[in-house]
Amino acid sequence: SQQGEEDPQALSIQEGENATMNCSYKTSINNLQWYRQNSGRGLVHLILIRSNEREKHSGRLRVTLDTSKKSSSLLITASRAADTASYFCATDRDNYGQNFVFGPGTRLSVLP
Amino acid sequence: DGGITQSPKYLFRKEGQNVTLSCEQNLNHDAMYWYRQDPGQGLRLIYYSQIVNDFQKGDIAEGYSVSREKKESFPLTVTSAQKNPTAFDLCASSWQGDTEAFFGQGTRLTVV
Numbered sequence: 001s002q003q004g005e006e007d008p009q010a011l012s013i014q015e016g017e018n019a020t021m022n023c024s025y026k027t028s029i030n031n032l033q034w035y036r037q038n039s040g041r042g043l044v045h046l047i048l049i050r051s052n053e054r055e056k057h058s059g060r061l062r063v064t065l066d067t068s069k070k071s072s073s074l075l076i077t078a079s080r081a082a083d084t085a086s087y088f089c090a091t092d093r094d095n096y097g098q099n100f101v102f103g104p105g106t107r108l109s110v111l112p
Numbered sequence: 113d114g115g116i117t118q119s120p121k122y123l124f125r126k127e128g129q130n131v132t133l134s135c136e137q138n139l140n141h142d143a144m145y146w147y148r149q150d151p152g153q154g155l156r157l158i159y160y161s162q163i164v165n166d167f168q169k170g171d172i173a174e175g176y177s178v179s180r181e182k183k184e185s186f187p188l189t190v191t192s193a194q195k196n197p198t199a200f201d202l203c204a205s206s207w208q209g210d211t212e213a214f215f216g217q218g219t220r221l222t223v224v
Contacts, residue, residue: 033212042118042202042215043155088154090213099145099170100213104154 023089118216135203
């Protein structure tokens with residue numbers, strides 16, 4: 001089945017620095033989504049990017065999608081301690097977009 | 113407030129006992145999902161439902177059962193056949209299978 005694989009598994013940066021996380025997937029997709037999860041909580045949707053889009057922005061977040069390389073990246077600029085969380089990419093499972101497949105996530109730690 | 117509500121937040125199950133986790137949404141979403149998250153891992157799909165009175169097994173359905181009698185409710189029953197000692201179960205809903213998902217806060221289930 002299709003699956004996003006985030007890279008790196010863990011990332012530690014200083015407050016104010018930029019954080020970049022990558023996601024690779026195996027087969028063609030209709031869309032790719034990024035979610036954030038604070039420890040012990042549910043996931044929060046960040047951005048959805050469709051296969052015909054190359055870049056989307058939302059506040060300090062920038063997501064790119066390269067369908068030729070089957071990869072996406074999430075950039076968080078000017079990071080804050082509150083950005084500390086796990087970040088997951090999710091791809092639609094099949095041609096009918098019936099549900100999502102999540103990768104194992106990147107654990108981001110932003111140090112004050 | 114619109115949202116998705118899971119209960120309880122913590123649940124202890126004795127071996128051989130069946131328990132039911134509640135998931136309610138007032139977002140008027142058609143699709144609802146149950147995921148399990150094991151420590152340090154991504155989410156794996158247990159069951160999903162695209163419409164009332166219809167649901168499909170996900171990747172790890174063994175030991176679980178669901179029902180979808182009402183649009184707003186998608187309860188998950190964990191049976192004695194489910195051997196995982198601990199789990200963090202997450203319910204989600206979305207308009208369709210390829211749109212952003214809204215997650216509940218999760219239920220941490222422990223076998224005692």
